[in-house]
Amino acid sequence: MALIVQKYGGTSVGTIERIENVAEKVSRTRDAGNSVVVVVSAMSxxxxxxxxxxxxxxxxxxxxxxxxxxSTGEQVTIALLSMALTKRGCPARSYTGGQVKILTDSAHTKARILDIETERMRADLDAGRVLVVAGFQGVDEGGNITTLGRGGSDTTAVALAAALKADECQIYTDVDGVYTTDPRVVSEARRLDRITFEEMLEMASLGSKVLQIRSVEFAGKYNVPLRVLSSFEEGPGTLITYEEEDQAMEQPEISGIAFNRDEAKLTITGVPDRPGVAYKILGPIGESNIEVDMIVQNVGADDTTDFTFTVHRNDYEKALGLLERTAADLGARSVSGDKKIAKISLVGVGMRSHAGIASRMFECLAKEGINIQMISTSEIKISVVIDEKYLELGVRALHSGFGLEGAQEETISS
Incomplete structure (x- = not known):
């Protein structure tokens, strides 16, 4: 008998009819001989x-x-779903995060999970009950209700799966899996049967909205197999798991294309080139809790440097003001910014064993007349910053150029 943790988001439980639909899915999973823990969000x-x-x-x-x-939003959902399950003859019991108990730190609105008590849950599972747990919330050492931040129900589900040593954590959402890229931009985008934790973490951090980053990190850390499924149609979804070594050489070069429109670029020019200048530029940015993404530094022949970096678009005005003050202190030549940029990223563990990915990427973009402003790479990722107006054209060109629409629909990693 397998232990399955299922998570249903706000859209999946957005109406009484949809809650009834979730109850049917949960009942079928239990009737198949599984123990089931369900994590739900507040109604959409x-x-x-x-x-x-x-x-x-x-x-x-x-x-x-x-x-x-x-936190009261999830409390409504767990009660309604438990009622719907009980009505079907499926014994169920609802729990808030504090009742479980999901112990967190005291960082209200963005708490992190420290521990989960499982004794009470295991007793209910042994008694044949379905557990319906409120996502997104916990309790600190002082008994105060805490929440994990928007999208935190994914993290709740993965954390419960890890604590209970579940066989699989299934994330039900309004899409039927992880795609090679956003199907709204590329109609030929293809659902992936499998993807590695590494790839999914990169995809999530680079703009893919399918899963919350923290939930993927948690799943990778505790080796919890994740499966993304649709709440509204049947299908195998996408399994997120570790790559097996004997499969590594068979991976496609690229697994997917992520993109992000929420980027802004800042440049300071003519800065005296001396030790510590990068810290003087980025120190005030970091101290203001602004995250920096990509960085490019060029040293000129006149012993000055030009320094460019990107931030989230919401932080642009604040970062620009800080940079202008820094420029005055350093005697820099100028400060400029651009909010109309976007980032496109190729992701794939196959990059480790395939050469020439970057040059092919640049060639695809060049054929469409798309200029690259910044480049960043890692072992399984290449990101470029381009003019925002060319974003969709660039994504389509790369999706076609790397043959993602025609790749085999078998495993991309195991």
Missing amino acids: GETNRLLDLARGIDQNPTQREMDVLV
Whole structure:
């Protein structure tokens, strides 16, 4: 008998009809001889409704009370789903994060899981019950309700699967798996049967919205097999797991293409080229809790350097103001910025054993007249920054150029 953890997002439980549909799926999984733990999000739109209520009282409410408020959304869902399961003759019991108990640190609105008590859950599973657990939330050492941040239900599901040593963690969402790229941009995009943790982590960090990054990190750390499935149609989905060594040489060069429109670029020119200059430029940025992504530094013949880096578009104005103050202190020549850029990334463990990926990427973009502004690489990823208006053209050109629409629909990794 297998132990399966299933997670259903807000869209999957957005109406009573959809909650009934989830109850049918859970019942079938249990009837097949499995033990089942279900993690659910709040009904779609509910968290935003609660946030609007809070803003109606105070534009800057305390984070502790915000956690108390928004955690109620999942409590509604676990009760309704448990009712739907019980009605079907499937014994179920609902639990909030605090009841489980999912112990977190005290960082309200963005807490991290420290430990999970499993004794109570195992007793219920041994008694044949389905556990319905509220995602996104936990409790700290002081008994305060905490939340894990938006999308935290994925992390809850993976953490429970790790703690219970589940055979598989199934993430049900509004898509039927992980695709070679966004099907809304490339109609020929293909669902992948398998993808490695490494590749999925890169895809998630580079713009793919299928899974929350923290959940993939957690799954990789504790070796929890993840499967992405559709709540609305049957299918095998995409399995995310570790790569087996004997499969490594058979991997396609590229597994997928991720992209991100939320990028902004900042450049400071004519900075005196001396030790510590990079810290003087980026130190104030980091101290302001602004994450820097890509960095390029060029040294000129006149002993000055030009320094370019990217940040999230929401941080652009703040970063620009900091950089202008730094430029004045350093005696730099100029500061400039560009919010109309985008990042495209090729991802694939096959890069380790295939040469010439970067040159082929650059050739594909050059044929479309797309200029590359910045380049960043890792062992299984190549990212480029381009003008935002060429984003979709670039993604389609690369998807076709690397033959992703026609690749074998077998395993890309095991």
